[in-house]
Amino acid sequence: MSSTTHFQVVVVGAGPAGIGAAIALSKRGINSTAIVERNDQIGGIPALYKKKKGGVRTFVRWSRGGIPVFGEEYAKWLGSRLAKTKTRVFLQSQVIEIDAKERKLVLVNPDEGQMTLTADAVVLACGAREESIAERGWLMGSRPMRVYFTKQLLQLVDGNGLLPMRNPVIIGSDLIAYAAAAKLKVAGSENAVMVDNRPNPECSIFERLYFRRWSNPTFRGLTSKSVEVVGSGSASGIKFSESGEIFPCDGIMVCGELVPNSELALMGDLKVDLSTRKPILGKGFQMSESGWFAAGNILGGFHGAEWCYFNGQYVARSVIKYLSQSG
């Protein structure tokens, strides 16, 4: 039989937004808070940008004049702040069931098996992922190996010391894409060919100049309506459908274009815009069911770690207001 534990607030996701919310709740006298995290560490995506000699500092923080730092450093700082609170952290815990009306979450983790948490309020800070090839709508072709998302690049390069490709093509042209190009170059690859379905890169000129220090990708705006992935075993090129032009490569990065991780919201029948996957929100980041809130990159768009951290704190204030009104 699974046990049931009650908390005043349960936060789902221990990235910057979730940790920000937990810290703010604790500061304002909420003593019973839990964070549920599916990974075996806290810190979310920033924690994957390891601090290494020759590594690329990315724009995690904006507040102090936008000084780029390693994501890992920022995640450590978050962790040390969180450790000072009484927040209960459940690692390697996957939410498999949600009852929105009862504010009930069923988790699975290796220590307890199945367990049930109930709460007076729940904050979904589940972050975002990069859009898959099919979801982008302008990329087709074969489905070979070595078509990677940025998260996978970080796992390979920083986590395992493996260089996945020498001649990369990068799909997308935002900050994440330029950071990936830099990361690859530093790890030993050639300058990337960057392809996006827009005439100019999404990154600002200032940001591009910053990354110039490490790499100088060639940008190719989309001249035809779609591009095709080429390759049978592994990716071997990208083909512009109309012109037939092929850029050879030995790996493809699919970067940026974040999609909110709103799966749990959908699981609990909370309202979500299906085309953007953004939760539909009321005042104070409240979701469609009372006592449910959303914070961080699950809101949609692309936000840096520090933005998410502050947003989590802001949403916590709204949670406290809700608790005082309902309790």
Added chain:
Amino acid sequence: MVSQVSSRGRLMYDWPDDRSDELEGLSEQSDLHPYDVAIVGAGVVGCALAYKLSQYKLRVLLLDKNFDVGEATSKGNSAIVHTGFDAAPGTLESQLVTEASRQWPEMAQKLKIPFEECGALVLAIDAEQRDELENIRAKAIKNGVEDVQRLSAEAARQLEKNIPDGVYGGLLIPRESIADPFTTTIAFAEVALANGVDILLGAEVLQIEDADKPTKKLITASKDQIATKIIVNVAGLGSRKVADLYGGGKFDINPRRGQFLIFDRYSRSAIKRILLPIPTANTKGVLIIPTIFGNLLAGPTAEDYELDATDVANTSIDMLQSLLSGASRLYPAIVDQPVIGAFSGVRCNCSQGSYFIRCNDGQHGVLTVTGIRSTGFTSSPSLADYLVRELHEKCELKLEKDPEAVDSRPESSWPGWWERPYSRNGLIKESPDYGKIICTCENISRGEISRHLDSPLQPRTLDSIKRRTRAQMGRCQGFDCQILIAEIISEHCDIPLNKVTKRGPGSEIVYDATTIVATEERG
């Protein structure tokens, strides 16, 4: 009594730098004791045939050039278990499909194949089509599918509330079903192996010697020589190439591509049954198909390619857009459903007609089986029975039942996504790995991945784990779990991480197995 272990067949992999030990003695051994039957092609038909032959006292070898069973045509289809209601009456195809559809429910239970009798609904969307429903009903009855029912528009909408308001009625086919196509092929092969069939994967047949003699020799890319009395060519799109090696007669095949769109799981609650349009003179139209995994599919297209075309398995934007508009005629709100992926199934189209089967093709003791199109998934058990009879009657294959042969898989073989390990009391306490969720879209645990790595066919590639566990098959398409799974394969099977592949050599996860990341900062 022969123990379970010693009666098991040998499992051999011809990895470029990690050949199975048993392969070294294979040539010599088969020279002394030739196989009774060598099946070239481990797709659903080849595996089903191995399964059926394993019920007899025979020496059988099943081989394939890929590094898993069901790695080609059999992995991309609609996964419908047809009743055969709309087949051309009187053909071998219709006969085998009808026969198989009655075997499926019991077989699925025995082989632990997830299977659901979801039913199908043919919809008439204008007045002219309404009259056509009667013709389809008559055809169904001719095909022995007598339980079809005509439905009024209201009755159809009561069954499926999301079909268009303007439908003119429908035809219900209650026994039309869906199943897990990956597990089907794997299950056939696993039972065959348990009953003593040898399985050789990663070995392409490049040459056949002594095809005209009673004992023939298959020669693989690695120069292994396999002596066999009978060759069965079920190599799908490779069947022409294999037939040329033994001088098989004329037949022409080509790949016919069928593209499908995959919708996220939330869509499955909207449509319960397979929805079919009325076929026109030009096209069978776009179907909406629930999958056993809980998604919806829209498809297929039918695009013919040359046999040697390289881009057959691609997907194209224009076709996928036309699929979406086709599907919206049956379920208008499908356009709002998130698409999580697209895939192409490649069917083997034969110009001389589908289900092209020729015994003693060019040589005595050679059976050619080709042109098995999409219905082959459904018909595989009855087609295999038919092939066994052909071999017995025309190739003098002696059939003596093996009393020790099993025809089912153990209860523990159900895939984890079908019978959730975490809902079993106490399992996670015993093996905590079942509580470590790796694929967060489909909630697949580390325990399930390890269990499948240890399963009878010892799969080693990312795709073979995907087909067995569903990990990487969800909406994020591996964003969260692909590298973690590669790490688990590497750790569990003691393979260096940089040698882990998606589907065998040439699809390694890194471009060059030797490169380690540079650590010094550059200029």
